[in-house]
Amino acid sequence: MKTTVLFLFLLLPIFSPFLHATQNPDAILGYWMTTENNLKVEVYKVNGEYRGKIIWFDEKGYKAKMNDCKDDLNPQPALRNRKILGLECMTSLHYSASDEEWEGGSIYDSNSGHTYDSVVTMNSPSTITVTGYWMFTWLGKDLNFYRVSQ
Secondary structure (H helix, E strand, O other): HHHHHHHHHHHHHHHHHHHHOOOOOHHHHHEEEEOOOOOEEEEEEEEEOOEEEEEEEOOOOOOOOOOOOOEEEEEEOHOOOOOOOEEEEEEEEEOOOOOOOOEEEEEEEOOOEEEEEEEEEEOOEEEEEEEEEEOEEEEEEEEEHHHHHH
């Protein structure tokens, strides 16, 4: 028994970054790239609310260069002229200490023009999963990101 306790005690420093990754609400702040390497988002905080904006995307499949791509599919005609680059795509997320995730927000998908409810889960200090869903999280779609430098 003493050996087991000692062994677990010795492993604690190795796993502690993972155990405490989501106990810090600001752990989500920074730059994140999709695992498909086609979208880079900056997550920042404004008045206690976590938000994200598009700072790079793969322009393949678009009719224009990245700097000129517009939000053509937005259901609100007045917003169709705004650029995708710099577009705020994630809003209103708040950290839930009890669930250890960021929830209550929404994400906007400029590829479809749809806005979904969202929740973000930190899997490790360097990976997150963003779930966009309609009504129920199990009706959602996950997008995985890894942390990158600016």
